[in-house]
Amino acid sequence: MSKEKDFYTQEDKMYVATDCVIFGFDEGNLKLLIFKRRVKPLMGTWSLIGSFVRIDEDVQDAAKRVLKEITGLEGVFMEELKSYGDVGRDPGYRCISIAQYALIRIGEYDKELVKRHGADWYDIDEVPELVLDHNQMVKDALDRIKRKARYKPIGFELLPEKFTIPQLQRLYEAVYRKELDSRNFRKKVLSLNVLIKLNEKDKSTSRRGAFLYKFDYKNYHKLLKEGFNFEI
Amino acid sequence: MSKEKDFYTQEDKMYVATDCVIFGFDEGNLKLLIFKRRVKPLMGTWSLIGSFVRIDEDVQDAAKRVLKEITGLEGVFMEELKSYGDVGRDPGYRCISIAQYALIRIGEYDKELVKRHGADWYDIDEVPELVLDHNQMVKDALDRIKRKARYKPIGFELLPEKFTIPQLQRLYEAVYRKELDSRNFRKKVLSLNVLIKLNEKDKSTSRRGAFLYKFDYKNYHKLLKEGFNFEI
DNA sequence: CATATTTTTGTTAAAATAATTATATATTTA
DNA sequence: TAAATATATAATTATTTTAACAAAAATATG
Numbered sequence: 001m002s003k004e005k006d007f008y009t010q011e012d013k014m015y016v017a018t019d020c021v022i023f024g025f026d027e028g029n030l031k032l033l034i035f036k037r038r039v040k041p042l043m044g045t046w047s048l049i050g051s052f053v054r055i056d057e058d059v060q061d062a063a064k065r066v067l068k069e070i071t072g073l074e075g076v077f078m079e080e081l082k083s084y085g086d087v088g089r090d091p092g093y094r095c096i097s098i099a100q101y102a103l104i105r106i107g108e109y110d111k112e113l114v115k116r117h118g119a120d121w122y123d124i125d126e127v128p129e130l131v132l133d134h135n136q137m138v139k140d141a142l143d144r145i146k147r148k149a150r151y152k153p154i155g156f157e158l159l160p161e162k163f164t165i166p167q168l169q170r171l172y173e174a175v176y177r178k179e180l181d182s183r184n185f186r187k188k189v190l191s192l193n194v195l196i197k198l199n200e201k202d203k204s205t206s207r208r209g210a211f212l213y214k215f216d217y218k219n220y221h222k223l224l225k226e227g228f229n230f231e232i
Numbered sequence: 233m234s235k236e237k238d239f240y241t242q243e244d245k246m247y248v249a250t251d252c253v254i255f256g257f258d259e260g261n262l263k264l265l266i267f268k269r270r271v272k273p274l275m276g277t278w279s280l281i282g283s284f285v286r287i288d289e290d291v292q293d294a295a296k297r298v299l300k301e302i303t304g305l306e307g308v309f310m311e312e313l314k315s316y317g318d319v320g321r322d323p324g325y326r327c328i329s330i331a332q333y334a335l336i337r338i339g340e341y342d343k344e345l346v347k348r349h350g351a352d353w354y355d356i357d358e359v360p361e362l363v364l365d366h367n368q369m370v371k372d373a374l375d376r377i378k379r380k381a382r383y384k385p386i387g388f389e390l391l392p393e394k395f396t397i398p399q400l401q402r403l404y405e406a407v408y409r410k411e412l413d414s415r416n417f418r419k420k421v422l423s424l425n426v427l428i429k430l431n432e433k434d435k436s437t438s439r440r441g442a443f444l445y446k447f448d449y450k451n452y453h454k455l456l457k458e459g460f461n462f463e464i
Numbered sequence: 465c466a467t468a469t470t471t472t473t474g475t476t477a478a479a480a481t482a483a484t485t486a487t488a489t490a491t492t493t494a
Numbered sequence: 495t496a497a498a499t500a501t502a503t504a505a506t507t508a509t510t511t512t513a514a515c516a517a518a519a520a521t522a523t524g
Contacts, residue, residue, distance in 0.1 A: 080314050080315060085248075087288060098328075206490090207490070208489065208490040210501055398470080413514075414471085420512095438520090438522090439469060439523080466524090467524080468521100473517090474518105475516095476513100476514085479512070480509100483506100484505100488502080488504100490499100491500095492497100
């Protein structure tokens with residue numbers, strides 16, 4: 001870009017923020033973590049988790065920082081969604097937000113911390129009205145993960161480390177919003193060779209119990225290089 | 233995002249820029265429009281076309297503005313690529329760039345204007361070293377259109393309004409970097425029902441001549457809603 | 465008119481996917 | 495111990511997609 005700085009004056013200040021669409025998965029439902037503002041302005045309105053980007057931090061780091069501040073989590077899957085840069089998007093400031101989306105394991109976040117920040121999980125179908133253009137961000141993020149699930153095994157970020165195949169199926173059903181055939185699903189997902197069967201069962205949802213699996217990251221990365229596709 | 237503004241001081245200024253990866257297609261080759269800086273700093277170095285985002289314009293509009301300034305073109309396909317927001321990416325300023333990529337018809341741009349700005353087309357395989365992280369932007373944009381071509385008929389933005397099927401095939405071959413079977417390609421592309429056959433022939437490349445087609449935007453948008461896939 | 469060149473059309477086999485039927489298993493509860 | 499329930503495996507069929515391949519048509523040029 002060009003280097004002239006004459007567009008900016010002392011009073012015309014450009015702010016850069018980052019907002020994070022945090023997805024979780026629980027009991028067959030895709031969920032979203034949002035929080036209720038406890039300070040002015042806009043006190044009491046629901047909002048995505050976000051922050052201004054500090055002058056001395058990378059945009060990605062700013063997103064990681066807020067995620068950690070609110071959930072206690074580090075090292076989770078997070079990726080840029082897109083930027084929201086219209087002049088009028090924030091009536092208070094000229095503020096550009098670079099939205100991210102994150103997939104977290106809903107059992108692993110710091111519940112005390114989340115509570116303290118006034119944050120809560122909402123079923124993806126029951127998200128209330130959010131501040132500014134945050135509802136649009138959520139919609140865009142949903143579209144993104146729907147598409148992404150086709151070529152990346154996105155589910156494993158959302159499930160606990162050990163999970164069952166029926167659990168994985170319910171996740172895909174929640175993302176795609178359609179029922180899948182359990183026999184074909186099992187066949188397909190096992191044929192990808194990225195699951196390691198464990199010698200344990202999860203009996204929380206059935207009498208017989210279902211075998212637990214874990215994700216084989218090593219095999220997965222090998223396959224990625226060969227360019228496989230994950231269409232379910 | 234939160235509203236505290238205490239991260240910023242007068243001297244800690246955050247700049248927001250936009251840079252545009254402009255693709256064209258000519259003679260079977262994918263091409264990139266870049267320009268040589270004629271002013272300090274960094275005079276003489278190649279760079280993507282870009283600008284700071286003005287305080288009173290949308291990010292998208294800033295990108296459209298520079299595209300028009302340099303090529304004379306309006307209303308062409310342009311989409312956000314991703315943001316580049318690391319602290320150290322620009323040694324001079326704390327500047328975040330929101331990169332875009334555009335697909336233009338290489339026959340339609342304003343040649344005089346392009347020349348006046350010191351801009352020129354480079355074959356995608358022969359792009360010189362660019363300023364800052366612009367080579368990375370080009371690489372990312374290429375990856376993006378390769379993937380995008382799988383589910384959006386991206387080619388039609390790059391070809392003239394009327395084009396032949398062999399032309400379209402050469403474009404896909406340039407993007408995928410592999411040869412395609414002309415019989416299967418034709419079958420596939422026609423089966424999508426987004427081409428309108430015209431009663432004219434293009435005889436510039438063969439004795440027999442090839443029928444011209446145009447893109448059926450109406451049918452295309454109908455199909456998009458149904459979620460078709462464009463895998464070639 | 466024969467030649468050279470590009471465009472155009474069609475068939476067929478193989479592979480992947482989707483839909484269906486069948487059966488067995490482990491476990492709890494009635 | 496029979497019934498109920500969710501899980502697991504096997505096999506079959508139908509359907510769709512993909513891949514591989516050959517020949518004819520149109521026309522400028524020599």
